[in-house]
Amino acid sequence: MQPTNNGTERFTGHGSEWRDSNLNSGDAQMATAWVEQRIDKRSMLTNKDRVQDVREIMWQLEKEGEIIVHRINDEHDPVMAKTLYGWDKKIPTNQLWHHKSCGQCGNIPGYPASLLWMMNQFGTKYLDETDQTSCTAWNYHGSGIGNVESLAAVMLRNFHQAYVSAKAEGKPEGYYYPLVHCGTSFGNYKEVRGYLLTSATLRERVKTILGKLGRLVDGKLLIPEEIVHYSEWVHVMRRKIAERQIIDASQIRATIHNACHVYKMIPQDVIYDDEVLEGDRVAVSTGIIQSLGAQIIDYSTWYDCCGFGFRHIISEREFTRSFAIDRKLKIAVEEANADMMIGHDTGCITTLDKNQWIAKADGNNYEMPILADIQFAALVCGAHPYKIVQSHWHASPVEKLYDKLKIDWRAKKTEFEDYLKQIEAGGTREMLYDPRRAITGGPGYNKTQALAAEAFVPTAI
Amino acid sequence: MHHSSRVQKQIGDPVSDTPILPRAKLQEIFDDIQNDMRFDHELNGCLNCGICTATCPAAHYYDFSPREIVQLLWTENLEAIYDAMQEKIWACAQCMTCAARCPFGNSPGGLIMIMREAAIKHNMESAKNVLRPFSRVMLKLISTGNQLSPDMINPDHFADWGPNISKVHAPLALLRKAIPMATLNTVKTAWEVNLKTSVELYTIWAETGVLNQLETIDENLFDVISDIMDEKRDDWSDFLDDQDD
Numbered sequence: 001m002q003p004t005n006n007g008t009e010r011f012t013g014h015g016s017e018w019r020d021s022n023l024n025s026g027d028a029q030m031a032t033a034w035v036e037q038r039i040d041k042r043s044m045l046t047n048k049d050r051v052q053d054v055r056e057i058m059w060q061l062e063k064e065g066e067i068i069v070h071r072i073n074d075e076h077d078p079v080m081a082k083t084l085y086g087w088d089k090k091i092p093t094n095q096l097w098h099h100k101s102c103g104q105c106g107n108i109p110g111y112p113a114s115l116l117w118m119m120n121q122f123g124t125k126y127l128d129e130t131d132q133t134s135c136t137a138w139n140y141h142g143s144g145i146g147n148v149e150s151l152a153a154v155m156l157r158n159f160h161q162a163y164v165s166a167k168a169e170g171k172p173e174g175y176y177y178p179l180v181h182c183g184t185s186f187g188n189y190k191e192v193r194g195y196l197l198t199s200a201t202l203r204e205r206v207k208t209i210l211g212k213l214g215r216l217v218d219g220k221l222l223i224p225e226e227i228v229h230y231s232e233w234v235h236v237m238r239r240k241i242a243e244r245q246i247i248d249a250s251q252i253r254a255t256i257h258n259a260c261h262v263y264k265m266i267p268q269d270v271i272y273d274d275e276v277l278e279g280d281r282v283a284v285s286t287g288i289i290q291s292l293g294a295q296i297i298d299y300s301t302w303y304d305c306c307g308f309g310f311r312h313i314i315s316e317r318e319f320t321r322s323f324a325i326d327r328k329l330k331i332a333v334e335e336a337n338a339d340m341m342i343g344h345d346t347g348c349i350t351t352l353d354k355n356q357w358i359a360k361a362d363g364n365n366y367e368m369p370i371l372a373d374i375q376f377a378a379l380v381c382g383a384h385p386y387k388i389v390q391s392h393w394h395a396s397p398v399e400k401l402y403d404k405l406k407i408d409w410r411a412k413k414t415e416f417e418d419y420l421k422q423i424e425a426g427g428t429r430e431m432l433y434d435p436r437r438a439i440t441g442g443p444g445y446n447k448t449q450a451l452a453a454e455a456f457v458p459t460a461i
Numbered sequence: 462m463h464h465s466s467r468v469q470k471q472i473g474d475p476v477s478d479t480p481i482l483p484r485a486k487l488q489e490i491f492d493d494i495q496n497d498m499r500f501d502h503e504l505n506g507c508l509n510c511g512i513c514t515a516t517c518p519a520a521h522y523y524d525f526s527p528r529e530i531v532q533l534l535w536t537e538n539l540e541a542i543y544d545a546m547q548e549k550i551w552a553c554a555q556c557m558t559c560a561a562r563c564p565f566g567n568s569p570g571g572l573i574m575i576m577r578e579a580a581i582k583h584n585m586e587s588a589k590n591v592l593r594p595f596s597r598v599m600l601k602l603i604s605t606g607n608q609l610s611p612d613m614i615n616p617d618h619f620a621d622w623g624p625n626i627s628k629v630h631a632p633l634a635l636l637r638k639a640i641p642m643a644t645l646n647t648v649k650t651a652w653e654v655n656l657k658t659s660v661e662l663y664t665i666w667a668e669t670g671v672l673n674q675l676e677t678i679d680e681n682l683f684d685v686i687s688d689i690m691d692e693k694r695d696d697w698s699d700f701l702d703d704q705d706d
Binding site: 050100101102103104105106107109112113116117128129130131132133134136138139140141142143144145146147148149150153154157161187195199201202208209212213215260261263264265267303304305307308309310311312314315317318319321322323327354355356357358386387388390391392393394395413416417419420423424429430431432433435437438439440441442443 | 580611623
């Protein structure tokens with residue numbers, strides 16, 4: 001117990017010989033900075049010796065004839081990246097099957113549209129089709145409705161469809177490789193992959209289900225060689241993307257919000273790159289924004305989640321908005337003096353974008369443009385802010401960012417409003433791919449049309 | 462003792478000698494948690510260091526601590542586990558920061574999911590109460606395979622998101638039509654879901670016990686979803702019959 005200046009007592013937890021150092025804030029920062037420098041990455045590295053690379057089990061199971069691995073071949077133009085422990089991860093860059101995110105498509109449609117637009121710039125072959133469900137993990141994490149078996153069966157069903165999808169276009173199995181858009185799908189699939197590879201019981205149970213669905217390959221479960229998030233595609237393509245940049249971003253102060261389910265779930269499978277923040281933080285998103293010449297601004301709550309909470313954003317929103325405002329938005333505005341916050345996941349972008357206005361009820365006005373990395377990349381490469389980036393779905397003040405980038409958003413918005421009138425009158429729609437390719441089976445599928453649709457030239461948007 | 466509050470009705474009187482539930486029932490609940498194939502993967506030991514709670518977003522705002530949850534399971538404190546399953550386990554935001562930081566490689570967030578599943582399986586009133594406002598999402602997800610749809614994002618449901626949910630004023634269907642991806646020109650689902658896909662998903666739900674979970678937690682919702690599933694299965698049969706013809 002120590003006496004204090006005002007005569008009261010306080011518990012200190014240390015002996016009477018202890019004295020305040022009385023360092024000024026600058027000296028205090030210097031005295032403890034080394035701890036922060038070391039703790040960021042090292043704290044996650046401590047378990048390295050106890051972490052198994054489940055891909056080794058995967059290859060062994062294939063060798064034993066129990067599963068089939070959907071390989072990333074030369075035709076997928078792979079680029080190698082390094083993960084947390086220095087392991088290799090193969091990232092396919094071509095012939096991709098878009099595994100969409102329900103939250104992105106439902107609420108931030110410019111997120112996937114920007115990705116497809118960017119792929120069109122490179123002539124990347126891809127398929128965006130209707131035969132897929134979400135991973136169902138948002139609901140599972142929010143409600144507990146679901147279980148490891150249902151999550152595994154959903155994952156394997158979707159990945160099987162990716163494997164066979166090209167047959168609808170007269171191409172071989174395995175032609176398209178799945179690219180996962182959602183951070184939660186990415187984390188959840190990797191977690192479930194681990195359970196599947198290490199549990200013969202789970203494999204047996206889901207094999208029965210997949211068999212009933214006709215979703216086995218030669219009577220075996222199909223597992224992709226790597227589970228790949230779209231941000232990893234963006235990361236390995238970042239220099240090529242930067243070559244296409246037409247809008248200067250050097251005056252933009254950018255904060256990055258990394259998504260928990262992208263880098264805290266199965267952290268050993270996440271890309272770290274010595275060129276990005278000295279390899280101490282997850283490389284995706286920061287890497288592309290750095291390559292585009294914006295200023296990366298560090299901030300004290302970089303490690304915090306956004307407050308999404310799965311069920312919380314729907315039915316306990318006091319928590320979600322309080323955490324988003326107090327721990328992220330306020331810091332980005334007051335501490336980092338940022339022009340924008342960039343994310344790479346559905347829930348984070350939604351949470352941070354939508355929970356700003358309500359802060360006014362508390363007398364605060366935190367205005368922070370929120371975009372996904374690929375939306376910003378598309379924007380500075382010349383994508384239309386409304387037709388492609390679809391920023392009218394964003395509640396946060398992206399127009400402030402447009403002004404700083406010298407994008408005449410008012411003119412672009414008028415163009416878009418005119419375009420809406422044109423569509424309403426039955427005029428031609430501008431599409432990123434031939435819509436006929438979206439149906440690969442069941443009602444509405446026509447093989448002749450699907451084959452013809454490949455020749456489609458996307459409208460110049 | 463008179464049970465005056467909602468919490469007391471669920472967990473009983475904390476100072477009473479009378480057990481909250483018969484010991485055998487508490488044991489049954491714990492056995493279900495412990496027998497989950499993930500349990501030993503998620504719980505390896507605990508020295509009470511508290512790193513998990515220090516980095517936990519929910520611990521900022523709720524009477525919740527992942528360290529406490531791990532300790533209760535580690536020490537097999539059956540009464541307190543049952544108590545924590547009433548409200549505390551529902552505070553977790555599932556960010557998994559705790560799992561990334563734990564020096565023992567525990568996953569408190571993963572353990573919470575096992576406990577949530579057990580709360581549903583044992584028909585706990587608290588789970589029903591917590592999930593009632595989430596039923597709209599469950600309806601959408603289980604019947605369509607999409608968690609969120611454009612028509613769910615409207616000012617009536619999200620008044621606190623302010624006036625800028627859409628900055629271009631036009632009917633929702635028209636705005637959706639202006640998205641340059643054919644799969645996204647939808648209003649009631651995030652993307653157009655193939656009929657075949659939905660029917661396959663229903664098989665997964667049935668085979669993995671998800672429909673049983675749903676029936677336990679909300680019988681009315683289960684009935685509504687069953688009707689939707691029957692209708693789509695009929696449509697799929699009709700389609701297959703047409704193909705045969």
